[in-house]
Amino acid sequence: MDLLFAAATPSPAVPTPTTPMPTTGLDFFSTIMWPFKWIVEAILVFWHWVFTSIGMEANAGTTWVLSIIGLVIVVRSALIPLFVRQIKSQRKMMEIAPELRKVQEKxxxxxxxxxxxxxxRETMALYKKHGTTPVSSCLPLLVQMPILLGMFYTLSDVKKHAEWSMGGVGLLNADLTKQFYDAELFSVAPLHVNMIEAWGAGETVTVVILIILVILMIASQFFTQLQIISKNLSPEAKTGQAYQMQKIMLYVLPLAFIFSGVFFPLGVVLYWFTSNIWTMVQQFIVIRNLPTPGSDAAKAREERLARKGKAxxxxxxxxxxxxxxxxxQRLFDEAQKAKAEAPKRQQPVSKQRAKKQAQKNTNPPTDA
Structure with a gap:
């Protein structure tokens, strides 16, 4: 367990600093992020200890890449309950959408x-009746943001911390930080280098790896959004401006990863790509097993169940x-019975017709 707190191998010479010395004081943002970064570092160091304990090199790129993947798996697994809650909240909002439109039309x-x-008042009463609000579907995402930011800043700070012989806020001490700094993917691409730095240093292989990762990130993000739009929206949800905005974001949002691929270090890009793959697989499982009622995915699920003799x-x-x-059949019979027992509705008639009908009932015709 000593590897949780110290490096397994001696650290090479400290690199010449190319970044400003990190501030040691805590501002408001750093104070908020401190516990999240501490947790992220603890998970990352734990996985590093696991892999070095089975014989992997402490400063090898494979060791740290697997540690990043392990970090993503642990954090995203812990966030699954929030994700499920978000899905349920979104479903409730979709269910009351027709009633909300009636209030708006009114x-x-x-x-x-x-x-x-x-x-x-009527809108809030509708939310209270169904036990949901627009904020409830966004709250899980807001809770996730500090954790995701903690992962991002922990990996991004490795370069400047290593150059100034510093550690992180917790278990990622100076020696482990230096090992991360020295790690190279495929023994050629440093995890702390971004595309601009690699291009300037003539590290062609690193640039190619980053380009490939960015393309894969864009493809995974596009496929994830495409699953939602093409399979998991009800016919009602495919009307209006919200659906048109989703279609626009389908093509615009993945382009944001071009920016990340250019300015983010390779280690962060690897984390982001792994997280994207997790999201894509998670979304596929949800759409397949918990589709939106009335959507194409829901119809496909019903067909699969029918082939298995279930519903x-x-x-x-x-x-x-x-x-x-x-x-x-029972529900149909009950509906038919209730319909037959319900009093028949009298059609409205004019006063003149009602008078003639009353005279006819008072003086019925007699046989000759």
């Missing part, structure tokens, strides 16, 4: 204060097809 064009207050009941539970058909 007060469309009304700008007075009383109308706005009434619209707000979904009203609560979304998987039941045998015979039981489902019996339940549907």
């Amino acid at each position: 007060y469309r064009g009304k700008k007075d204060q009383l109308s706005r207050e009434a619209m707000s 979904l009941d009203a609560q979304g539970k998987i039941i045998p097809l015979e039981k489902y058909q019996a339940e549907q």
Whole structure:
């Protein structure tokens, strides 16, 4: 366990600093991020200890790349409950969307204060009835951000900390930081170098690796968004401006990774790519097993269940097809019975016709 706190091998000479000396004081942002960075460092160092304990070199690129992958797996696994909660909140918002539109249509064009207050009350009452709010679907994402930022800053700070013989905020001490600094992917591409630095130093292989990773990142992000738009939206969700914005973001959002590929160190790009792969696989599993009701993915799931002799009941539970058909027949019979027992609605008639009908009932025709 000593490797959790110290390097396994002697560190080479300290590199000449090319970055400003990191500040030792804690500003407001650093104070907030400190516990998240500490947790990230602890997980990263733990995985490094695991791999060095089985004989891998402490400063090898493979050791640190696997440690980064292990870091992503642990953090993203811990965030799965938040992801599930976010999915449920989004589903509830989609379910009440038609009712929200009715409220909006009711007060469309009304700008007075009383109308706005009434619209707000009805909207909040609708949220309370269904147990959701727009914030509830965004809250899990907001909770994730400090952890993801902690991962980003921990990996990004490796270069300047190593150049100034410093460690991180926790278990990633100066020796381990230096080992990370010396690590090279495929023994040719330093994990602390970004594309601009590699290009300036003539490190062609590093530039090629970064370009390939950026292309894969863009492709994985595009495929993840495409899954949602093409398979997991109900017909109602495919109308309006929100859907058009999603289609635009399908092509615009992946381009943001070009920026990350140019300015972020290779270690950060590897983390981002691994996280993207996790998101893509996670989204595939959710769409396949918990699709949005009414979407193409939901229809495909129902077809798969039908081929296995199963179906979904009203609560979304998987039941045998015979039981489902019996339940549907029972519900149909109950609906028909209720319809037959319901009092028939009298059609409105004019006063003149009603008077003639009353005279006819009072003086029925007699047989000759």
